Amino acid sequence: MIDEPASDVLARLQGLSPEEILADAAVRYAGKVAFATSLGVEDQVITHMIAAAGLDIPIFTIDTGRLFPESHELLDRTSRKYGLTIAVYCPDAREVEQMVARDGVNLFRESEFLRDTCCETRKVKPLRRAQVGLDAWICGRRHGRGAAQAPMQPAEWDAAAGLLTINPLAAWDEARVWDYVRAHDVPYSPLHDHGFPTIDCAPCTLAETTASTAPDQTR
Amino acid sequence: MTQPEDVAAVLEELDGATPEAVLADAARRFAGRVAFASSLGAEDQVLTHMIAEAGLDIPIFTLDTGRLFPETYDLLDRTAKHYGLCIKTYFPAAAEVERMVDRDGINLFRDSIEARHRCCEVRKIMPLRRAQLELGAWICGLRSGQGATRQKVEVAEWDQLADMVKINPLAAWDEARVWEYIHANDVPYNPLHDQGFPSIGCAPCTRAVGEGEDWRAGRWWWELPEHRECGLHDRAARIPGSAADTAASA
Numbered sequence: 001m002i003d004e005p006a007s008d009v010l011a012r013l014q015g016l017s018p019e020e021i022l023a024d025a026a027v028r029y030a031g032k033v034a035f036a037t038s039l040g041v042e043d044q045v046i047t048h049m050i051a052a053a054g055l056d057i058p059i060f061t062i063d064t065g066r067l068f069p070e071s072h073e074l075l076d077r078t079s080r081k082y083g084l085t086i087a088v089y090c091p092d093a094r095e096v097e098q099m100v101a102r103d104g105v106n107l108f109r110e111s112e113f114l115r116d117t118c119c120e121t122r123k124v125k126p127l128r129r130a131q132v133g134l135d136a137w138i139c140g141r142r143h144g145r146g147a148a149q150a151p152m153q154p155a156e157w158d159a160a161a162g163l164l165t166i167n168p169l170a171a172w173d174e175a176r177v178w179d180y181v182r183a184h185d186v187p188y189s190p191l192h193d194h195g196f197p198t199i200d201c202a203p204c205t206l207a208e209t210t211a212s213t214a215p216d217q218t219r
Numbered sequence: 220m221t222q223p224e225d226v227a228a229v230l231e232e233l234d235g236a237t238p239e240a241v242l243a244d245a246a247r248r249f250a251g252r253v254a255f256a257s258s259l260g261a262e263d264q265v266l267t268h269m270i271a272e273a274g275l276d277i278p279i280f281t282l283d284t285g286r287l288f289p290e291t292y293d294l295l296d297r298t299a300k301h302y303g304l305c306i307k308t309y310f311p312a313a314a315e316v317e318r319m320v321d322r323d324g325i326n327l328f329r330d331s332i333e334a335r336h337r338c339c340e341v342r343k344i345m346p347l348r349r350a351q352l353e354l355g356a357w358i359c360g361l362r363s364g365q366g367a368t369r370q371k372v373e374v375a376e377w378d379q380l381a382d383m384v385k386i387n388p389l390a391a392w393d394e395a396r397v398w399e400y401i402h403a404n405d406v407p408y409n410p411l412h413d414q415g416f417p418s419i420g421c422a423p424c425t426r427a428v429g430e431g432e433d434w435r436a437g438r439w440w441w442e443l444p445e446h447r448e449c450g451l452h453d454r455a456a457r458i459p460g461s462a463a464d465t466a467a468s469a
Contacts, residue, residue: 063325065285065310069422072286076326088320090285090313093346100308105283106296126313202289 002029002135002164009155009164018168019049021154025136025166026055032135033166034058036127037086039074040199041188042140042169042177048186049168051082057138060087060130064122065096066201074189081187089126096121108204115204122201128161136164142172221249221355221384229375229384238388239269241374245358245386246275252355253386254278256347256451257306259294260419261397261408262360262389268406269388271302277358280307280350284342285316286421294409301407309346316341328424332442335424339449342421347451348381356384361452362392365418366435368448380450394434420449 002009013021025033035050035057037043050057061075079086099107099121108115131137143152152170169177174197181188191199195207229248233241245253255270255277257263270277281295299306319327319341328335351357363372378385389397394417401408411419415427417434428437435447 063285063316063320065283066289066292069286069288072325072423076324079324085321088317088325090311090316093310093312096283096310097308100283100310101305104296104299105292105308203292 006155006157006164010153013154013166016154018046018172019053021166021168022046022049022055022057022138023053025138025168026057029136029164030056032133033138034060034130034134035138036130037061037140038200039071039078039189040140041181041192042142042172044074044078044186044188045177045180046138046140046168047078047082047084047086048180048184051084052184058087059084060089062123062126062130063088063090064126064201065091066122066203068189068191068199068202068205070189070191071199074187077187087130089130091122091126095125106203131161131163134163136166137161138166138168140169141167142169142174142177144173223377225356225384226375226377229386230373233374236374238266238392239273241386241388242266242269242275242277242358243273245356245388246277249354249356249384250276252353253358254280254350254354255358256350257281258360258420259291259298259409260360261401261412261417262362262392264294264298264406264408265397265400266358266360266388267298267302267304267306268400268404271304272404278307279304280309282343282346282350283308283310284346284421285311286342286423288409288411288419288422288425290409290411291419294407297407307350309350311342311346315345326423328439329441332446335439335442336450339451343449343451351381351383354381354383356386357381358386358388359452360389361387362389362394362397364393364434366433366438366444366447368435368445368452 013024016024035046037047037059039061047059050059075086099117103110103114103117108118141152152167154167154170156165156167158165180186189199196205199205229244233244236244255266257267257279259281267279270279295306319337323330323334323337328338357378361372363370365372372387372390374387374390376385376387400406409419416425416437417428418438419425420438424439426437426440433444438447
C-alpha cells in the first residue's frame, strides 16, 4: 500500500520529464508497478522509454478479442523490436459466451448500458486481474486527450482500482508525442496514419474523417 | 454416442439427396445431439439460411478465436438478427491464450507449423471440443473442390478426432451453385468474399487470392497446400500421395 498522499506524489513529480517520472516509479514502487499499454501512440512512446532505460516495469495489454488486426501486428512488432514480453490479459471465456448468447456479439450498439457491459467483460475485468498485487499503474493519458478539460496530472488516485495512476505524458501535447515517435523511430499503428487518433476495439473506434464527433472523441 | 456404421447408413439413405433433405434427416436422426458449426463463410451462410427457413431444430454455433476480421463479427450480428436466431459463440480459455502468448508471442503462427497448430488448437479446436461435448454428430459446410485438402468430400464422414459423425450437406455443390443460392435467396454474406477472399478464417492467417488460385491459397499461405487446415477437419491425410496419406496407409 502507498502511504504517501497523492498531493505529495504530485508535488514530487512536478516538472519532471516523462523519463524521470518512469524511473522514479520503477524504484519507488518496485515490484508493485506495471504499465498498461493499449498500443496507442502515447503508450508506444512510454514502451520505448521503458525499454531504452531498461526500467524494471512490466508491461501488459488487454486483448479484448475485438481488437483491430493492426493492433495485434503492432503488439508483435513491438515486443520483437524491444525484445520484451508484453503480457496479454484476455476476457473470461464463459463470461464472453454468456454475454454474447444473451445480448448478441455487437451488443454495444444497442444501448449505453450494454456498451458498458461489453467493456466491463472484455476490458475492465481482465484489467482488474492484471492489477492484482499492484500499488501503482502507469498510463499514457495526456493533456488535451478526451472530453475532460481539467489539466491532466502526472499522478492521480484511481478510486475504482484502489491504485495510484501515473501519467508520465500528462504534460505533453499531440505534436510532442509525434515528434518523439519520429525522432526515436518508435513503431506505431498504421491506423494512426488513416485518421484514427485513438485506437481501441475495432467496432467501437472510428476514424476522424467518418466520426461526427470532435477530434479526440472518436471512441 | 454415434458409431462409424452410422455414416454408412446416412450415405446409403441420402444418396443424391438435396442439402435441405440432408439437414432435415440429420435433425431427425440425431435429434438433440446434433449442431451446426458455422464459420460464417459463404457455404455456412447457405446452411444457416436452410436451417432457419425450414425451422429445423439444429442449434448453430461459431468459434470466436479472438482474431477474426471485424467484418466477420458484423456478419455474425447481421445473420443472427436477419434470421432471429441465436448463434452461440465459443471463446478460447483466457488462461490458455495468455500462457501461449506469453511464451510464444501473439503472432506465434508465423514462426513454425508447430506453433501455428498450437495457436489453432488453443483458439479453435479446444473451444470446438467444448461445443461438441454433448453431440453425436456435427454439421459443416465442407464442399468437394475446396482446395488441395478437400478434393473429395462425402455427405457423411466419420470424424475420428471428434469421435462422431460429420455431416456435409453441401458436399456435392460447387462454388457457382453456392453463389447462385446466396443471390437467389438474399443470404447475408461476408463483404470480404467480394474482395477476393474465398475462404475466411482468422484475420492474420487469411488473405485474398488471385484469379485461378487454389480455393484455400489465402489460408496460411506461407505453408504447403497440404498443410492448410487448422486441424478441425483433419484432411491433410486425404490428399492422395501426400506424406500424411502415405503414412496413414502404411
